[in-house]
Amino acid sequence: MILPIQRQVHAAVTEAIRQTFALAEIPPFAIETPPNRALGDLALAVAFQLARTLRKAPRAIAQEIADSIGPLPGVERIVATPTGYVNLFLERPSFVLDRASGRAVGATNTEGKTIVEHTAINPNKAAHVGHLRNAALGDTLVRVLRFRGTPVETQNYIDDTGVQVADVIVGFRNIEHKSLADVRHIADATRFDYYCWDLYSKVTEWYDGDKARLEIRAAVLHDLEHGGNDTAVMGTFIVDRIVRAHLKTMARLNIGYDLLTYEGDILRLQFWAHAFEALKAQGAVFMQTEGKLAGCWVMRIEEGDARASDDGSAQADDRSAKALAERSDADDPEQREKVIVRSNGVVTYVGKDLANQFWKFGLLGLDFRYRLFATQPNGRSLWATTSGETEAGAPAFGRAQRIYNVIDSRQMYLQALLSQALRTLDHPKEAENSIHFSYEMVALSHATARELGYEIAADNAQKPFVEVSGRKGQGVKIDDLLDLLTNKAAKEVARRNTEFTPEECQHVGAQIAVGAIRYFMLKFSRGKLIVFDIEEALSFEGETGPYLQYAAVRAGNIFYKLQDREGISEADVLAALDRTPADELTAESDDPTHDLWAVVFEASRLDEVVEHVVRSLEFSGLAKYTFGLAQTFNAFYHRYPILNEEQADRKRWRAAGVAYVRAQLTRALDLMGIEVPNRM
RNA sequence: GCGCCUUUAGCUCAGUUGGAUAGAGCGUCUGGCUACGAACCAGGAGGUCGCAGGUUCGAGUCCUGCAAGGCGCACCA
Secondary structure (H helix, E strand, O other): OOHHHHHHHHHHHHHHHHHHHOOOOOOOOOEEOOOOOOOOOEEEOHHHHHHHHHOOOHHHHHHHHHHHOOOOOOEEEEEEOOOOOEEEEEOHHHHHHHHHOOOOOOOOOOOOOEEEEOOOOOOOOOOEHHHHHHHHHHHHHHHHHHHOOOOEEEEEEEOOOOHHHHHHHHHHHHHOOOOHHHHHHHHHHOOHHHHHHHHHHHHHHHHHHOHHHHHHHHHHHHHHHHOOOHHHHHHHHHHHHHHHHHHHHHHHOOOOOOEEEEHHHHHHOOHHHHHHHHHHHOOOEEEOOOHHHOOOEEEEOOOOOOOOOOOOHHHHHHHHHHHHHHHHHOOOOOOOEEEEEOOOOOEOHHHHHHHHHHHHOOOOOOOOEEEEEEEOOOOOEEEEEEOOOOOOOOOOOOOOOEEEEEOOHHHHHHHHHHHHHHHHOOOHHHHHOEEEEOOOOEEEEHHHHHHOOOOOOHHHOOOOEEEOEOOOOEOOEHHHHHHHHHHHHHHHHHHHOOOOOHHHHHHHHHHHHHHHHHHHHHOOOOOOOEEEOHHHHOOOOOOOHHHHHHHHHHHHHHHHHHHHHHOOOHHHHHHOHHHOOOHHHHOOOOOOOOOHHHHHHHHHOHHHHHHHHHHHOOOHHHHHHHHHHHHHHHHHHHHOOOOOOOOHHHHHHHHHHHHHHHHHHHHHHHHOOOOOOOOO
16 A cells, blocks of 8 residues: 555655745645656656746756655655656565555545445346446445445435336236236246346337327326335336346346335335425425426526536636526527426426435435345345335435435436535535436447347447447346356366366356456446447456456465465465565666566555545546556566575565565455456 | 537557656567466557647646537436
8 A cells, every 4th residue: 555655755745845945835746656666666746846936947946855855764765857856766675564464554534424326227127238337337436435444325226116117017917918926927937137128128119009008108107106006016026026136137246235225215205295395495496387398396407517616616607697698588588497396296207316315415304214125145234215114223324425326427417407406405515525427328339239139220320339228128138248258257267277166167257257347347437438349348368357367366376386385374474574685676676667566566556546546436547557467467477486486585575575466456356346266 | 509428559448636758458460388377478560649729847638619429408217
């Protein structure tokens, strides 16, 4: 872990600048990492920033700073470069010793409770690769926040009263003429989420055949929302089975949750009614009496930027006010309004979600009741909301200081509406801490769509991708993809490890499959549309999850063999390290970018990378960092033998370094939800 | 029409509050297995960072304009 040293250096440099140049105000400056270890381990570009105010050359300033910093613990020397940087070289043996022995612990974060909501798949069909991106991003966010000490509650929103569930009910009843008993039988006898996948696309076609059939859906929807009828019973059954199928799929990917939030409970427990009163009281919603929205309760939509935090807000207000004025003069006199309650009195999804968000911040004055839903494979309890009695042992849910909603970028408009509602109700802090973690969608490549037998519509033929559509039944199901990857990997494992049992091959194959798919979902930045291609996803070479796992496995093998051949354990290696000459680390190296120090130093940067990732919500940085670390390790591994190294002191330091790199690599992979197999 | 996103090597993408020689993977060409496992490593070729201005000691990164492509702007969720 590198952050503690960085903070200490930052403080010392600030003090040195203050004393040397007598500046009232020191501009904020960062501790950077030089491009390679030959230049140093930590770098400061602060001399460039000071050059103007001090009217001196950066190089001279850098030199003065370097000279004025006293000796620092852990720092061997400080140099000013001819280009104007101040670079620091760390004291290597103590650095490695502290980290390999686990003495250097990262700083603990003291942030308040955070809620991350992700996955939120409509409970009416199997999960596909589009959902996978959401869950992979969401779960990694949870892991990364917890790593730095933030308390996190993970929620999965279940839309059990929406049209999608209604559609499947219509399919069972009006197309297949099934009773509840029939549906139960089908659920027990088939892969129910797959069955519903096909049924759902059939329903879509059925509606297309005669638009009047949509009235059947409306009636089902009405029954679902009101409950206490046969439709609601069938809906509850279908939702429960599909949700459990989704949870099983996600568990395969090492993804779990703390709470399932059911939309039905939001209605039954009067959350919406409560939120509605508050919105009305503040004038955030009003009854429209004219135009095509007459009879609806609507919310005005603020156009333009609505950020309230920074000091440019006055200007921003000016601009948006001007924009509004122009708009009202313009040819479209109607202001933008979003319907919250329909003219028939039924609340829209937006209304229900508003109530949910208020609850998350503890602003609603109401709480759900809770039931234990399941115990997850990792041992964690999974709770669900209920309108019935609360079971004993339920933890305190909700009341967060910050919430992240992991939803694709198409929902940006609605997410902005949520923030607006919070501001209108005079909760600017909550509005600011309500974060839409948005990302672009996943589409299919033409080759993969063809492989799956989907016909490509004429209007989509020109596009380089095919949109995933649950409604049309077009998409790659997560379980199918995992099966494909697992079988391929298991076959390879069997080829390489002839002594493995079939079960072992399957187990390791599954771990590799998860590594491949989760890494694939994280290596692109959020704003990039992923064109999913099976061929590409099946690759295990190059920049892939299995490459990272392989590096960690290799590091592990060294210790298995060390124990096996020489009876030396990891603890033995570390025990006598402080008395071992450290030439391996300190002597001039002919390859400063791939030697022991380079790889150990790189491994220590995980905490810094995590901080950056949390700030930017850009997990490609974590993926790329881990890949780079594995690359550096692999290069080191090829060049520097450990088991066969003849000089005992060198061997010992290398082994200690590898132990640390292995631990950090394992941590980094864990943040991405990827396990390291014992062998592969 | 308005808003958001994207544009970097043949292809797919990284690029850390502006900073050191713009980097990976794939593909391609060359070389390396008597193994701490080649799911690997070393090396070559491959770039006008969409275009045009601007700010700065310094711009792939910030600002303005333009272009191309994607998404959104429902009494759907």
